[in-house]
Amino acid sequence: MVAFKSVSTPEMSTLSQIRLTALSRLAPEVADFLEGGAGDEGTLTANRAAFSRWGFRQRVMSGLDVPDLSTSLLGTDLAMPVLTSPFGADGLFHPDGQKAVARAALAAGIALVVPEAGTHSLEDVVQAAPKAARIAQLHPMGPEQNFLRMLRRIEDAGCQAICLTVDCPTGGWRERVLRNAFDLDARFVGGNYPDDGQTRLIEVFGQLFERSAVVWSWERLASLMAHTHLPWIAKGIMTADDALAAEAAGAAAVYVSNHGGRQLDGVPAALDALVEVARAVDGRLPVLFDSGVRRGADVVKALALGADVVVIGRLAAYGLTAGGQAGVERVLSLLHDEIRTVLTLLGHGGVRDLGPGALVRLDGTDTPM
Ligand SMILES: Cc1cc2nc3c(=O)[nH]c(=O)nc-3n(C[C@H](O)[C@H](O)[C@H](O)COP(=O)(O)O)c2cc1C
Ligand SMILES: CCCCC(=O)C(=O)O
Numbered sequence: 001m002v003a004f005k006s007v008s009t010p011e012m013s014t015l016s017q018i019r020l021t022a023l024s025r026l027a028p029e030v031a032d033f034l035e036g037g038a039g040d041e042g043t044l045t046a047n048r049a050a051f052s053r054w055g056f057r058q059r060v061m062s063g064l065d066v067p068d069l070s071t072s073l074l075g076t077d078l079a080m081p082v083l084t085s086p087f088g089a090d091g092l093f094h095p096d097g098q099k100a101v102a103r104a105a106l107a108a109g110i111a112l113v114v115p116e117a118g119t120h121s122l123e124d125v126v127q128a129a130p131k132a133a134r135i136a137q138l139h140p141m142g143p144e145q146n147f148l149r150m151l152r153r154i155e156d157a158g159c160q161a162i163c164l165t166v167d168c169p170t171g172g173w174r175e176r177v178l179r180n181a182f183d184l185d186a187r188f189v190g191g192n193y194p195d196d197g198q199t200r201l202i203e204v205f206g207q208l209f210e211r212s213a214v215v216w217s218w219e220r221l222a223s224l225m226a227h228t229h230l231p232w233i234a235k236g237i238m239t240a241d242d243a244l245a246a247e248a249a250g251a252a253a254v255y256v257s258n259h260g261g262r263q264l265d266g267v268p269a270a271l272d273a274l275v276e277v278a279r280a281v282d283g284r285l286p287v288l289f290d291s292g293v294r295r296g297a298d299v300v301k302a303l304a305l306g307a308d309v310v311v312i313g314r315l316a317a318y319g320l321t322a323g324g325q326a327g328v329e330r331v332l333s334l335l336h337d338e339i340r341t342v343l344t345l346l347g348h349g350g351v352r353d354l355g356p357g358a359l360v361r362l363d364g365t366d367t368p369m
Helices: 013-023 028-035 042-052 097-108 122-128 144-156 175-179 201-210 218-225 240-248 270-282 296-304 312-344
Strands: 054-056 071-073 076-078 081-083 111-113 134-139 161-165 232-237 253-256 285-289 308-312 359-361
Touching: 013 028, 013 312, 028 175, 042 054, 042 270, 042 296, 054 296, 054 312, 076 134, 081 097, 081 312, 097 111, 097 122, 097 134, 097 312, 111 122, 122 134, 122 144, 122 285, 134 144, 134 359, 161 218, 175 285, 232 240, 232 308, 240 253, 240 270, 253 270, 270 285, 270 296, 296 312, 308 312
Parallel strands: 081 111, 081 308, 111 134, 134 161, 161 232, 232 253, 253 285, 285 308
Antiparallel strands: 054 359, 071 076
């Protein structure tokens, strides 16, 4: 009998099964925090629906070798065009949190994005997998002295780049969180800010929770980022105008994301914004993409629509919840193998040569790309 390889436990047999396993293990209010979006969750739903409006333009008998999934981002080699997103409060899902994600990323040959609001400090995450490629995420908010201190810490921790989350001047209006009166314990988000008298957590993240936002400007950000030699990525770009503003402010890459539908409900699906942003930057900067990716075929669609690298948020958190490091590794290997399968069936030799010609609209419209 020919067996499909890598059949693991039934709990981790497929990505959708890993999600179910994860949700069954979490307290209902934590599952709601993970799964939920802002407002009526229209954007959350739209993120998924956008993928099903695109199908593949299959070509057969290509004569091509096994597809090459390898790529690079800002000088960092990646075994496939996938990163894990900076999801904070990671200790809610597994005690090892991003430490387990870092070990899994290293094993899979990809990079992780370490969240500022994580359960473990950046230094501890690095210590857990010193050889893992890593990007550190920061919120452009709070005292400037703290922001500058974090830039030093990120450089000292040997990170390859910095990811600045620009769509989060305050927390989204999350009704599942309100309904459950779910309070994020400081323990889960304060790994970088131990109570050592230097920086108080509330000074850094207060505006996320207290809706008293002082929204930074691109000019302010650009002047602070002049203090580091590391390249930076603007995360949360949804329009051509903002992509160009990020580029003018010195961003080395733009990251299309609506925060998984968790911030401003009513913005379009991230996949639809991707087309606009990719066209605006026109190959001058790499484009990262997240929001709604749940399988390998989604990764291929996003690459075809202009992403250079696709980032997984909840998917990584499901793996972490279902099995710690092994769970995240399983998510990454399922993604890898599905991407390879889709590319082979699609008749494509690799991830770098994908373009809109690989796709067709399935909803009868003839949207120009
Ligand atoms: C539990 C959770 C915590 C998150 N925390 C952060 C964060 O601290 N910083 C950030 O930039 N994005 C954060 N995000 C957003 C993710 O980085 C990512 O943009 C989003 O999850 C992508 O959508 P997806 O989950 O549909 O893949 C978080 C997302 C989740 C689900
Ligand atoms: C955990 C603190 C960051 C919150 C956030 O960005 C999210 O929940 O999406």
